[in-house]
Each structure stands twice: as C-alpha cells, then as structure tokens.
Amino acid sequence: MKASGYDRLARCYRMLELLAFGRALERARFRYFDHLRDRKRILLLGDGDGRALALVCKLAPTARIESLDISAGMIARAARRLSEADHPRVTWRHEDALAAEYPENTYDAVVTLFFFDCFSTNRVKILIDRLRPALAAGAVWLEADFALPPRGWMRLRARLWLAVMYAFFRWQTGLAVRELPPVNALLEASGLRRLAAAEWQGGFIRSAVFAQPGLSLNK
C-alpha cells in the first residue's frame, strides 16, 4: 500500500466523493455523531481530510482528540481545516493503524469512517482486537462504511460500484483488498453491542454505533 497515493487523493477526495455519491457518505458519517457530544478522549482512525474532525471538535469542545492517518497529505488537509483554537487539543498521529500503539483503557469514543474497507477481514479483526482494550468504560464506537446489500438489483449495483472503487484505489494507492470485510459482525464478535444502525441506497451505505454491553441508547 502506498500512502503517497492517499496524499495525492487528499486534494480531490471530497470532490470525487460528491460526484460519485452526492451527500450520501456525509449523511452516513455524521448520522450518530451526537454520541460524541461532550466526550473526553476521542480516537479517529483513518481520519482523512478532516471533515469529521472539524465536527468532532464542535461537539466535544473539551475533548482530547487523536487523528491517526497513514497519509501526510490527508493530515495536512485536516490540519488546515481546523480552527486555531482547536489545534492544541488535537494530536496528529502519522502512523499505520496496524502498527500503532493504543494505550489501554483510554478512549471514550473511537470513530472509523470509510476506513475498514481498506483492509482484509483478517486485518480488521487484528485491528479490532488491538483497539478493544483501549476503550474506556462507557465508550462508544462509531462506524460507517459500504456494505453489500443482501439481494436484488441493489446488490448487483453495489458489486459494480465496489469493483470500480477497488480498482481505482488499487491504481492510486496499491490497495490489495478486493472485497469488503464484515465489520459489523467483527465488532459484535469482539463483544461490542450495536446500539443503532441506519442504511442508505438499499443497504450499500451503512452507519452504526456500538458500545460495551450495558450501555443504553440515550441519544
């Protein structure tokens, strides 16, 4: 995988997304962001160009936030989007999420948006297993991504889109992955409970919020 590919994409990533999907990915990204309100320690993995980060800063004005991404170009873009006042509480982590350290019992929110689709099922499982002990009591995990609808025309359409997108990312970034990992099932298998979920375009785009058992949905 070439991080430089993501560096190059950083400039046009938002525009490409809008051309392909309109506002659908934005809706999925932010569907459960209310759960981040007033959180104290937030980890954004594969944070990208900073659109999510900017909103997180507004919703959690006292949180310490870690924005982790393998692409320096994405990080630079995210940093430019941030207000001067918010810079001191954001830690930029220019790292490979698979190799990064996650201190135990630390984060009360983890955010993964259109990120796990960059990994094989096995690697997503490894990542989740490494991140699980880093969740503090009462933590939530916000996740949004593409998914394969169960049947019909929407499934066929999704397959076509995924083939195009994976070919594009393979060309641009060297991404070796060719199919979506079953992220929701892996998060649940790790012991997290899905509190709520929403889907768009017949299930092609999904968003969900997870938490440790015992936490109820109050937002």
Ligand SMILES: C[S@@+](CC[C@H](N)C(=O)[O-])C[C@H]1O[C@@H](n2cnc3c(N)ncnc32)[C@H](O)[C@@H]1O
């Ligand atoms: C498809 S983009 C999604 C970005 C953002 N989360 C969003 O919703 O727009 C995937 C992001 O994950 C980052 N990424 C890919 N592989 C990574 C890795 N192994 N470690 C950390 N970041 C990675 C890329 O640089 C890119 O910013």
